[in-house]
């Protein structure tokens with residue numbers, strides 16, 4: 328059975344029994360039947376809660392059930408867990424053996440690769456992650472920022488686990504708005520319509536977009552031209568195509584600036600236009616399969632379970648009455664490309680495809696996924712998952728905007744965070760004479776400022792709306808990037824001193840010593856550290872990055888409690904000192920790995 332802990336395995340018979348029972352005893356999910364982390368650390372590390380449900384389903388005494396579970400479990404977990412204990416009505420409590428903890432943590436500390444002795448996944452999957460996906464000639468807004476940050480983190484986690492990850496930027500580079508933009512360029516920047524010329528400076532694209540939109544709304548003659556412009560563009564006319572390419576190139580320059588600041592790597596642009604040649608096929612196939620029908624001149628599909636408020640079936644348009652295809656058609660074509668086409672045909676054959684967008688698009692994706700499966704555009708085993716997130720709001724919970732009510736430019740937002748972080752660093756280090764540090768202060772301000780923006784976003788349950796606050800994200804207290812970065816740097820300082828390394832040299836991590844336990848807090852820290860693989864596995868499965876932040880925060884708190892009670896550099900014996908240094912190394916490694924998975928670099932001195 329699939330069990331939460333990397334090291335616990337329940338045999339097939341046990342799993343079957345539990346599944347049978349859970350099928351009978353509703354509400355009782357399969358997951359609950361298995362092993363879960365203990366709700367309180369004095370109960371142990373894990374608990375099996377199955378006995379109560381099992382007892383009800385099988386008409387047995389719950390404690391007797393617990394006894395049976397224990398008997399079956401005992402031989403399988405004997406190397407890792409203490410003798411299980413039954414508590415209350417029939418909980419089975421499991422606690423790590425101290426030997427297991429010390430050996431595991433020493434191995435984590437000893438892995439020079441930075442993987443903390445975590446093995447790569449046995450079953451490698453191909454996973455496409457569709458994220459960031461801003462729109463050409465429009466502002467890349469805070470929603471795209473969230474998508475970029477969350478998507479990048481998920482990619483890093485999945486890749487770390489050992490999967491083959493393809494990062495795709497589904498840029499909005501196609502659609503009717505290009506008609507008005509092209510025609511506006513024809514009047515204002517005629518050189519942009521000449522193919523194979525040097526890049527044309529179009530100025531602020533948002534200003535350009537607004538101007539084109541204004542003409543489109545106010546000038547009927549222009550509107551007609553715009554409509555014809557789209558048709559010509561879609562037919563591949565050279566002038567229109569050149570203008571479109573000019574727009575894409577100009578937007579790309581702006582997007583790249585943001586990606587560079589955020590250190591987003593490996594993101595391939597594969598915009599909506601890429602799927603244009605396949606859209607007609609998609610609709611033809613939907614018609615041939617009897618899924619697509621005419622409705623008011625448009626071609627639509629109906630999907631089981633989706634209705635309007637009044638209960639009538641909700642159509643999903645795949646071809647508009649003017650013959651144009653839309654967002655949904657493009658996504659259907661994209662799914663086929665990603666999950667069905669062989670890689671030598673330019674597709675990915677992905678096992679799993681993730682779409683990181685705002686929660687407002689949930690219904691779109693649900694319908695598209697269902698339609699794709701029904702139409703055979705994706706094999707049944709392919710996992711198509713929408714990864715929704717909430718809105719970014721101002722500190723007051725209202726729309727996120729500048730003081731004068733305008734939309735905030737991402738570039739400005741990121742620069743502001745870096746500026747504030749730099750200001751904090753300089754004022755705190757005003758008396759520092761460490762030249763090496765001072766030389767790096769701009770680089771460090773960048774890490775702290777950008778890290779703060781990322782961490783603030785990632786530490787929230789992504790489905791909730793999130794209130795943007797520079798003060799909160801840059802605070803040294805609480806679950807923030809600066810706090811985590813300081814915790815890391817502090818451990819570096821302790822190790823530096825404990826192992827007698829010079830203050831201005833790059834830290835060398837001492838190799839592991841045997842871990843000796845002298846205080847409860849050492850045990851508590853280790854019980855936390857060995858949970859690392861479970862936390863990563865949970866994010867791999869459920870795609871909630873805040874689980875990483877919660878765990879990071881807990882780890883640093885456990886470390887603080889340990890350090891409060893156990894001096895490293897004044898340890899009573901050399902063995903104890905070496906043991907505690909090993910705990911420091913494992914903790915630092917855990918913080919570093921997880922911050923890196925969040926796209927945040929660490930620094931040894933802050």
Ligand code: ARG
Pocket residue numbers: 457459460461462497498499658661682684
């Ligand atoms: N460009 C879209 C937007 O700005 C997001 C695209 C998401 N990906 C997709 N395959 N539909 O909202």
